[in-house]
Amino acid sequence: MSIVLGAWVATGLTLFIFTFLYRDNPFFKLAEHLYVGISVGYTLVKAVDTVGVRLLYVPMIEEGDWSLLIPLGIGLLMLARYVPRAAWLSRWAFAFIVGVGSGLAIPRVISSYVLKQIEDTVRPLVSMTPDGLTFTASLLNPASNLNAIVLLIGVIAVLFYFFFSVEHTGPVRVAARTGIVFLMISFGAAFGYTVMARMSLLIGRLTDLIEFADPQYGSPSLVLLAATVIGLIVWSRWGGRARTGPTDSR
């Protein structure tokens, strides 16, 4: 029974969200508000249960680990912001968080992103083998010498593009322009992946709608599609235009 109910709710909310492709309407708003409300409610309940009950109440009250009063006290200082006269106390909590967070993050991030990436960028442009120096020219092999050269040119050219202390004329202009080409290729790849991701989401929802068109669920996809279309027609004829006005469809 819960699976069938879930199928009806999922189908209805998916169709309601899709109605935004036509124009903004009350069905979309209902689904949108439900999504926001349920997400926040779920997160809040999980956070209270995990932090308040499992990580604080159980160890302190049931196991007698009173050392947890220290992080609890620091955490509670955050709430002092709501009391104007005691708001300054919250700075202690923030100072603790910023201090510990920065101390943990800065060395790790420098090691992981800056040093490791520099190490990977500065690769040998030719390889030393028992037979002597060799040069691999395969573009398909990320570790080839040709790709090492392409990477090096790309990094230097993009750095030149973001170097604003010198006017972009002469050789600097050539380097900066080359940098733009590399940036454009990078943006294109990112956009291509984004399109793929968005289409995957559409495929996911359509796959569910196809599955829920099955009579074992009561065919919610077909029933609710018809109901949503009728609802949209009724709303746009008698209610929509007066309240929201026409939407630019281009």
Added chain:
Amino acid sequence: MTFADRMLRLDRRIIFLLVGLCTLIPLLYPVGLAINISSEVRGVYDYIDSLPEGSVFLLSLDFDPASKPELYPQAIALLRHAFRKNLRVLGMTLWVSGTGMAEQVIGQVASEMGKVNGKDYVFFGWSPGVSAIIISMGQDLYKAFPSDYYGRPTNTLAVLQGVKTLRDVNYVVSLAAGTAGIETWYVFGKDKYRFELGGGCTGVIAPGLYPLLRSGQINGLIGGLRGAAEYEVLVGKKGRAVAGMDAQSVTHFTIIILVGLCNVFYFLSRSAQRRSEQHR
């Protein structure tokens, strides 16, 4: 107004409808286009395949239901592979909003493969702190997660025998929809505790993770629905991701044509505008 101008002012809902149909029809009538396996997906598969029976595999499901279509099939394929290899599976999430879904996918695949909760796998659930929780796991797993998702003390679970910290974990895979995710596991986990790390991610964040792959900071990357489909093929059990590949290919082809046509109409419109200005 020229034909090109009219096309450039086309009601965008017609394009939505076209893209919708191009996605729906291949889902209803699949043709089964070939799926080639990329080296980055094979990296994850080969590493899991090389692990001996009883090795510890930690799967961090760092996503919420908004990324379910891309990452859920990846999770199913990875779990099937890990359970088939008789690895000890530790599940968790860094995203509080994904806790219920993560528990569902692990339980679903485990029951399908006949695995026992607490003996063959454990689901820790979510704990706050993100970077702090990874560091805490690196120091003492039982302090980071004193109890599992179901409230059982973790130090009594058979699946965790001999596992004290992240150093005892053979392989970690983070399925990430953003931050916290793969990068967090690398920066605060692998870099210090020296376990092997692989990743799966949504298509949107995949390009940003390729530098980590190239430098060897992660040993494989499953990117989006496409990556999930490749993993399903490798595991030999086709699922939702493979079923969606025809639709993905047809939709991409449609979008390429639409982008091409848009450019053609744009240049036609601009040249017509120039001609009319010259005539004046």
